[in-house]
Amino acid sequence: MNQKRIKPQTLKGFRDYLPSVMLARESLMDVARDVFRSFGYAPIDTPALEYSEILLGKGGEESDKQLFRFNDQGNRDVAMRFDLTVPFARFASQYAQQLGTPFKRYHIGTVWRAEKPQKGRYREFVQCDFDTIGTDANSADIETLFAIHDLIEKIGFSDFTIRVNNRLILNGLLESLDLQDKTALVLRSLDKLFKIGRERVVEELVRSVGTSEGQATAILDLVSVKGSSMEILEKLDARLSGSEQGQLGVQRLRELFECCKAAGIPHERVALDVSIARGLDYYTGTVYETFLNDLPSIGSVCSGGRYDDLTGLFTAQPLPGVGASLGLDRLLAAMEELGMVTAGESPASVLVTVLDQNRIADYLRIGRTLRTSGFAVEVYTDSRAIKKQLAYANRKKFRVAIIAGDEEFGAGNWQVKDLLGGEQTAVAESDLPKVLGEMLAAEV
Amino acid sequence: MNQKRIKPQTLKGFRDYLPSVMLARESLMDVARDVFRSFGYAPIDTPALEYSEILLGKGGEESDKQLFRFNDQGNRDVAMRFDLTVPFARFASQYAQQLGTPFKRYHIGTVWRAEKPQKGRYREFVQCDFDTIGTDANSADIETLFAIHDLIEKIGFSDFTIRVNNRLILNGLLESLDLQDKTALVLRSLDKLFKIGRERVVEELVRSVGTSEGQATAILDLVSVKGSSMEILEKLDARLSGSEQGQLGVQRLRELFECCKAAGIPHERVALDVSIARGLDYYTGTVYETFLNDLPSIGSVCSGGRYDDLTGLFTAQPLPGVGASLGLDRLLAAMEELGMVTAGESPASVLVTVLDQNRIADYLRIGRTLRTSGFAVEVYTDSRAIKKQLAYANRKKFRVAIIAGDEEFGAGNWQVKDLLGGEQTAVAESDLPKVLGEMLAAEV
Numbered sequence: 055m056n057q058k059r060i061k062p063q064t065l066k067g068f069r070d071y072l073p074s075v076m077l078a079r080e081s082l083m084d085v086a087r088d089v090f091r092s093f094g095y096a097p098i099d100t101p102a103l104e105y106s107e108i109l110l111g112k113g114g115e116e117s118d119k120q121l122f123r124f125n126d127q128g129n130r131d132v133a134m135r136f137d138l139t140v141p142f143a144r145f146a147s148q149y150a151q152q153l154g155t156p157f158k159r160y161h162i163g164t165v166w167r168a169e170k171p172q173k174g175r176y177r178e179f180v181q182c183d184f185d186t187i188g189t190d191a192n193s194a195d196i197e198t199l200f201a202i203h204d205l206i207e208k209i210g211f212s213d214f215t216i217r218v219n220n221r222l223i224l225n226g227l228l229e230s231l232d233l234q235d236k237t238a239l240v241l242r243s244l245d246k247l248f249k250i251g252r253e254r255v256v257e258e259l260v261r262s263v264g265t266s267e268g269q270a271t272a273i274l275d276l277v278s279v280k281g282s283s284m285e286i287l288e289k290l291d292a293r294l295s296g297s298e299q300g301q302l303g304v305q306r307l308r309e310l311f312e313c314c315k316a317a318g319i320p321h322e323r324v325a326l327d328v329s330i331a332r333g334l335d336y337y338t339g340t341v342y343e344t345f346l347n348d349l350p351s352i353g354s355v356c357s358g359g360r361y362d363d364l365t366g367l368f369t370a371q372p373l374p375g376v377g378a379s380l381g382l383d384r385l386l387a388a389m390e391e392l393g394m395v396t397a398g399e400s401p402a403s404v405l406v407t408v409l410d411q412n413r414i415a416d417y418l419r420i421g422r423t424l425r426t427s428g429f430a431v432e433v434y435t436d437s438r439a440i441k442k443q444l445a446y447a448n449r450k451k452f453r454v455a456i457i458a459g460d461e462e463f464g465a466g467n468w469q470v471k472d473l474l475g476g477e478q479t480a481v482a483e484s485d486l487p488k489v490l491g492e493m494l495a496a497e498v
Numbered sequence: 499m500n501q502k503r504i505k506p507q508t509l510k511g512f513r514d515y516l517p518s519v520m521l522a523r524e525s526l527m528d529v530a531r532d533v534f535r536s537f538g539y540a541p542i543d544t545p546a547l548e549y550s551e552i553l554l555g556k557g558g559e560e561s562d563k564q565l566f567r568f569n570d571q572g573n574r575d576v577a578m579r580f581d582l583t584v585p586f587a588r589f590a591s592q593y594a595q596q597l598g599t600p601f602k603r604y605h606i607g608t609v610w611r612a613e614k615p616q617k618g619r620y621r622e623f624v625q626c627d628f629d630t631i632g633t634d635a636n637s638a639d640i641e642t643l644f645a646i647h648d649l650i651e652k653i654g655f656s657d658f659t660i661r662v663n664n665r666l667i668l669n670g671l672l673e674s675l676d677l678q679d680k681t682a683l684v685l686r687s688l689d690k691l692f693k694i695g696r697e698r699v700v701e702e703l704v705r706s707v708g709t710s711e712g713q714a715t716a717i718l719d720l721v722s723v724k725g726s727s728m729e730i731l732e733k734l735d736a737r738l739s740g741s742e743q744g745q746l747g748v749q750r751l752r753e754l755f756e757c758c759k760a761a762g763i764p765h766e767r768v769a770l771d772v773s774i775a776r777g778l779d780y781y782t783g784t785v786y787e788t789f790l791n792d793l794p795s796i797g798s799v800c801s802g803g804r805y806d807d808l809t810g811l812f813t814a815q816p817l818p819g820v821g822a823s824l825g826l827d828r829l830l831a832a833m834e835e836l837g838m839v840t841a842g843e844s845p846a847s848v849l850v851t852v853l854d855q856n857r858i859a860d861y862l863r864i865g866r867t868l869r870t871s872g873f874a875v876e877v878y879t880d881s882r883a884i885k886k887q888l889a890y891a892n893r894k895k896f897r898v899a900i901i902a903g904d905e906e907f908g909a910g911n912w913q914v915k916d917l918l919g920g921e922q923t924a925v926a927e928s929d930l931p932k933v934l935g936e937m938l939a940a941e942v
Contacts, residue, residue, distance in 0.1 A: 073540035094846035094876025124568030402538035432538025
């Protein structure tokens with residue numbers, strides 16, 4: 055029909071998700087949703103397209119270049135969302151009255167950035183944010199930490215560290231050094247400590263930010279305090295005794311560590327790290343970063359913090375909040391690298407093979423029977439040789455194939471083939487759910 | 499900070515999803531995913547943006563006007579996908595070799611159409627498609643029907659009818675009436691039968707399509723044959739004895755009904771309806787529509803069919819297939835209308851109230867303990883009056899609130915307040931999981 059064919063291809067910087075990766079992604083998102091819900095975070099969604107004015111309000115120049123922006127049919131200046139934070143600010147401003155506060159939400163959604171594509175970086179990706187807004191309470195900060203902990207643990211990691219800090223401590227220090235006007239610049243330099251090391255940060259502070267050598271050293275000394283989290287807090291308490299902000303920061307972190315202990319969060323998984331600043335200007339209190347100790351080089355997989363004013367662009371109602379964002383694709387990449395992704399290409403574990411096209415009703419019936427017993431079952435469709443059907447089952451990593459021809463139908467049996475071990479045994483049809491249940495339960 | 503405020507609003511034709519609706523949507527999508535996976539359909543995803551050429555290849559003029567289309571930063575002519583079928587055709591052409599056939603996929607994804615917004619119709623909505631491609635086998639058609647059945651049943655409906663037909667029967671009839679050249683036009687008229695009635699369809703066939711009065715009557719007589727599905731098939735068999743196509747259609751439908759019976763699909767849920775044509779040109783075999791008998795007026799909530807040539811635009815490899823699409827938002831609207839959506843605004847069922855800010859560690863600890871036992875638990879954040887906290891719990895439809903002050907902490911107890919009945923009882927902390935488990939299990 056169509057003689058002129060179009061080359062099937064995706065746009066530069068975009069990608070398709072094939073079943074094996076998509077199965078792993080969906081199971082990550084399922085875990086995330088379960089954890090969010092278990093804390094009472096409720097789901098919301100917002101449109102992919104917004105007025106450009108709304109998306110640009112805050113980000114300024116850099117976001118502008120990254121925006122997929124155009125005029126729609128009604129000649130409106132519109133753009134695709136580049137994160138979930140700005141749409142949430144718009145959303146919160148619009149519905150805070152109706153929904154009441156505190157308000158806890160999660161949002162798993164796709165965002166688009168016209169960035170230069172790089173290895174592992176795409177122009178379309180999923181963000182996974184959760185926040186509690188309309189409260190200053192430290193318990194919200196602590197529950198955020200608990201949620202980060204449960205997320206990473208339930209996803210399957212045990213050796214990870216959530217590094218926490220409080221911006222108020224850094225503010226207190228800068229205040230005591232008379233550097234409060236340069237907070238943003240200092241924090242941006244500090245953020246590079248992990249990457250470029252102490253010496254180069256000092257250099258940058260002196261040369262670019264304009265601190266004295268002594269101020270730079272004092273900053274680096276403070277953020278490098280060593281010891282247990284509680285020991286560090288003691289030292290900070292003394293160091294910042296003159297600063298109201300610094301004291302409040304110390305007090306809130308102390309409460310956080312006490313609550314972690316009371317609630318039984320393994321103490322090695324939460325560490326105070328005074329060097330953690332999080333470059334973004336809007337954080338004002340607790341900040342979080344999460345590192346996988348088997349793969350620290352990929353950076354933080356879940357980050358966030360407390361902010362005072364998410365919605366100032368849209369409303370006069372003050373809506374302070376605290377939240378974090380799970381780096382879904384970064385985490386997935388880490389899991390692939392660590393061999394934690396073992397999904398095949400099919401979500402089903404049992405394949406019903408087809409030997410005799412005249413018995414289609416029997417093959418389809420057993421498929422339905424097993425599904426009713428809770429198994430995920432695919433019935434093979436075509437009349438190919440059984441070898442080809444088993445090759446299909448192996449390639450897609452089915453766990454079991456069941457087979458029946460005249461002989462089995464006569465005896466009321468099914469041949470059950472273990473696709474891992476290769477053994478094959480005859481099982482009475484009425485015993486199938488039990489036998490399959492045992493075989494599949496034996497899977498880790 | 500920002501004195502000039504921006505009005506928080508969504509674009510015309512777009513909407514936000516607030517928690518109560520979003521919870522219902524997510525649970526619908528969860529059910530859909532579970533059912534798809536139980537049949538071995540595997541998830542995929544494709545980009546929101548594609549080359550316009552790829553999306554426009556097939557749809558022509560009408561789709562063009564509906565497209566959100568623009569030039570990106572690299573001056574590529576791009577557009578947002580308006581359905582999941584065209585991207586799947588592109589996807590299948592690109593990966594069929596790599597993935598092998600048969601290939602079963604589902605795709606739950608957002609699509610965008612710049613249509614005139616109407617009540618209940620938005621410019622952004624979610625589609626939920628599943629297909630088996632690379633096979634002609636009738637068992638794939640029958641499994642598609644089984645999947646539609648399980649979807650609607652698991653979502654919570656029991657009184658529904660899946661109406662099936664086969665295009666080959668209509669083709670056979672038109673062939674026998676020498677109308678094969680007018681197939682598309684005749685089918686488009688037939689599609690309106692439910693809406694405008696027999697007389698007006700006959701009128702349209704004669705006036706607009708150009709059939710004779712006799713031909714029009716013969717068509718309407720055939721599509722209105724009454725009786726059980728098997729009786730209708732007998733009559734069709736006789737009527738279409740001279741048509742190879744018609745015979746094949748009858749044979750495939752007969753096998754479908756036999757398999758439904760063998761597999762125990764309730765017979766009243768599947769009905770042959772020869773008038774079902776599905777306007778879309780690309781269907782060539784079995785077609786499906788699904789009606790809720792309590793709300794037939796909303797139209798089909800799950801429709802689809804068999805097609806010969808999904809991918810002709812992109813590849814010479816023939817990829818016949820069969821699939822259907824669940825009308826997620828239409829179904830959600832139906833469920834709201836039928837009072838089946840009862841979700842509150844929180845996914846958690848237990849609220850830990852806070853009487854004493856000095857005991858934050860205890861409130862957070864019990865939250866974590868109960869979560870570990872499998873409960874979804876929110877810990878209230880602020881130090882408001884207990885009345886306000888309970889009002890919050892009731893508004894968000896929590897099921898239980900637990901309360902403790904000095905007295906309870908002294909005795910190792912929690913007050914458990916049933917928010918439905920209002921009763922309040924003291925429960926030892928160690929008994930909490932058991933007591934809450936019983937209270938929440940008593941929920942339907």
